[in-house]
Amino acid sequence: MASRRPPSIRLRRLATELRRLRVAAALKQEDVAVRTGLDASSIYRIERAMNKPQRRTVTTLLDLYGVTDPDRRATLLEWLKDADQQAWMKQFTPELPDVYSAFVGFEHEAERLRAIAPTAVPALLQTEDYARALLSEGAKVFPHDVERSTAVRIHRQSILTRPSPVAFCAILDEAVIRRIVGGPRVMRAQLNRLVSAAGQRNVTLRIVPFSAGPHLGLGGTFVMLDFPDPHDRPLVYTESIMGISLLDAETDVARFAHIFATIEEHALSPGSSRTLIEDAARALA
Structure with missing residues (x-):
């Protein structure tokens, strides 16, 4: 079986921040699954940087976590955009x-x-x-x-x-x-x-x-x-x-x-x- 490609620094950064935002919102992964329709295992894998989420998934999570500042949202979405980069x-x-x-x-x-x-x-x-x-x-x-x-x-x-x-x-x-x-x-x-x-x-x-x-x-x-x-x-x-x-x-x-x-x-x-x-x-x- 082929091994999973390690995440880039930006994907790890995004995963860590999404996990922090969920905890700050006092939500468990199961709560997020119920309120967004996402699978709980998918949320776990996103927060562990095991999967790169789709843009609409990230925006859904940011909405749920109450992230309304446009600059903050833009930063997180930029991390997602660059998640596949491994620098030079x-x-x-x-x-x-x-x-x-x-x-x-x-x-x-x-x-x-x-x-x-x-x-x-x-x-x-x-x-x-x-x-x-x-x-x-x-x-x-x-x-x-x-x-x-x-x-x-x-x-x-x-x-x-x-x-x-x-x-x-x-x-x-x-x-x-x-x-x-x-x-x-x-x-x-x-x-x-x-x-x-x-x-x-x-x-x-x-x-x-x-x-x-x-x-x-x-x-x-x-x-x-x-x-x-x-x-x-x-x-x-x-x-x-x-x-x-x-x-x-x-x-x-x-x-x-x-x-x-x-x-x-x-x-x-x-x-x-x-x-x-x-x-x-x-x-x-």
Whole structure:
């Protein structure tokens, strides 16, 4: 069975607001079903961003919830209109997985990202040669278009240098800066890229040294996304050899936030981390 395409940020935003408006109107989903003729299960799926509602359904709900302000109604209907957009990723789909496309759309609109990277440099900090070497190795097991995937990774990095850049905090295991990817020349350039990135005001880069022993970060790669709009709930993106996923349940977000904070306790300071990366780069000279 094919998996459901993840919702866009605008569809999630609309779903959250429709649920809030229903609660503010002191109505249960069953009450809405009775008063609108909609199926209760449909209302549930709309409020969970599982289905994109039709325009007339949204206007019916807004009428029921007493939303009369024309500007507010226009905003909500605009969210509906844009619900299928995945930001700039539309130029790369449908070749890329739905979950990944959705994640990159969310990433583009995030205000803050917190990443744990136990095995490889985070995509937002990869050089083109490093990304290509990494993806080429993966393509031996999971066939994909290496050049297209590399282009996506490089394009994604613009969020770190745009006029209002995302705040990015990445915690890497020391193995990431010691493992040679693409040969010494490629790896040295990658390490120099990390040193440069660590100098950006919006980037915090920290290393968990080998001396810290085993830690929770070894369990897999994940990224926590926070958004500037209070309507947009935080997300967690996870990556493993078994696949990728997007999580938005409060319990999942809280669990990963705890894991991130625990790993932080084992990481070196940004200054000491930068020194360690510089030492690793010199060792490849």
